[in-house]
Amino acid sequence: MRCQPRYSGLAIATALTLRAVFRLALQQSEGLIGSIIALPGLDLAVPDHTTWSRRADTLDIVRPRSGSGPVHLLVNSTGLKLCGSGEWLLEKHGTKTRRSWRKLHVAVDADTGQIAAATVTTSDVDDASQVGTLLDRVDGPVASFTADGAYDQDGVYGQVAARHPEASVIVPPRSSAVPSETAETASIMRDRHLQVIAERGRMAWQKASGYHWRALVEADISRLKRVIGNGLRSLADRRRATEVAIAVGALNRMLELSRPDYVQFP
Numbered sequence: 001m002r003c004q005p006r007y008s009g010l011a012i013a014t015a016l017t018l019r020a021v022f023r024l025a026l027q028q029s030e031g032l033i034g035s036i037i038a039l040p041g042l043d044l045a046v047p048d049h050t051t052w053s054r055r056a057d058t059l060d061i062v063r064p065r066s067g068s069g070p071v072h073l074l075v076n077s078t079g080l081k082l083c084g085s086g087e088w089l090l091e092k093h094g095t096k097t098r099r100s101w102r103k104l105h106v107a108v109d110a111d112t113g114q115i116a117a118a119t120v121t122t123s124d125v126d127d128a129s130q131v132g133t134l135l136d137r138v139d140g141p142v143a144s145f146t147a148d149g150a151y152d153q154d155g156v157y158g159q160v161a162a163r164h165p166e167a168s169v170i171v172p173p174r175s176s177a178v179p180s181e182t183a184e185t186a187s188i189m190r191d192r193h194l195q196v197i198a199e200r201g202r203m204a205w206q207k208a209s210g211y212h213w214r215a216l217v218e219a220d221i222s223r224l225k226r227v228i229g230n231g232l233r234s235l236a237d238r239r240r241a242t243e244v245a246i247a248v249g250a251l252n253r254m255l256e257l258s259r260p261d262y263v264q265f266p
Contacts, residue, residue, distance in 0.1 A: 007047050012055045015047060016246045023229050026052055057238045061245035063137060064116050064252055070143035070167075072110035074217035075134060075151065077127045080104050080120075083231040102232060104244060105130040106224075107138060108217040110146075112259075114252040115220060120237070120244050127151060132159045146170040146214050152177070157190065170209045173197065224251055 019029035026049035034046045047055075082100045103125060107117040117137035119130055127150045135142065142164040147156070151171045160169050169189050179191045196205045206212050228247040234240045 007051065007055070009055075009059055012047065012052060012059055013061065013246065015052055016056065016059075016242070017250050019052075020228055020243065020247045021250055025049075025233070053234075053239065056234065056242040057236070059242050061242060061249060063139065064114060064248065068140075070141040071116060071138060072144045072213070073116065073134075073138065073142055073146065074108040074110050074214050075106070075131070075145065075147040076108075076214070076217045076221060077103050077105045077130075078221045078225075079123065081231045083233050102240065103127075104221075105134060106217065106221065106248075107134040108220045110213050110216055112255075113216060113220060114255055115224075115248045118244055118248050120232075120241055128153045128156050131156050132163075135159060135163050142167045144168040144170055144210070146211060148172065148214065149174060152190075157188070170211050172202070172206075172211065220251075223255075224248075227251060227254070 015029060015033050018024070018032060019026065022029075022032070024032065029052070030046060030049045037044050037046060079101045080103075082102065101123050103121050103123050105119050105121065105127065106115050108114070109116045116139075117134045119133050119137070121130060127147075131145075131151065135145075142160070143166075145156075145160045145164075145167055147170075149172045152174050156171065157169050160167050171190075171193075173190060173194050177190075177194060179194055180188055193205065193209070196208060200208070224247065228251065232240045232243055234243045
């Protein structure tokens with residue numbers, strides 16, 4: 001009786017990484033792995049594409065590690081389209097289909113440019129509702145949390161304060177925002193933002209608070225879509241989560257390898 005071969009999580013993760021980087025279908029990835037193994041003349045079994053798809057449901061991916069010090073988080077979200085039979089019909093036959101998509105929420109380390117945390121939700125999920133999930137996936141303390149006006153909610157300030165009481169929340173208040181009832185006696189962080197904006201203007205507040213660093217998360221999202229792609233190829237939500245985790249790990253590794261080390265000589 002022939003035994004079913006077993007493959008380590010590392011082997012499956014490596015295969016899925018190659019698939020993500022080269023934007024291949026599962027069967028194409030299977031052929032690529034087979035060719036790579038054949039080059040040095042190794043006699044090793046290659047996982048078939050159905051094994052990859054099944055193992056993606058339960059694959060444990062190592063989370064990105066933050067630096068040694070407190071992290072300055074830059075948070076944003078973007079849309080990723082779902083690639084599947086609908087895309088094939090549209091390409092081959094011009095069939096019109098209703099496009100579906102998912103929302104990717106990311107938290108970027110401002111010092112390294114790497115994605116510290118990511119999560120995938122349906123398109124109708126509010127950005128601010130995922131703040132707690134992102135914070136829970138960041139290892140180590142958080143020094144600041146920076147995001148756009150969509151995160152100007154009491155819940156966001158509360159989620160950050162509950163996990164990292166010393167962290168600064170840098171979110172631009174809405175144009176219609178007013179100070180809290182306790183602004184004169186016990187002002188909160190949002191009240192201080194409103195005060196600076198009223199006294200010096202919004203542009204001055206952005207410079208003073210460091211809000212302009214939020215552009216780095218936009219650059220990371222653009223890099224992800226240019227290198228990995230702007231769609232999800234998996235058909236199940238758990239596999240999509242694994243697909244995103246694999247893509248984030250690959251992108252972080254590329255950034256780590258290409259990042260120069262600066263040495264100052266006396």
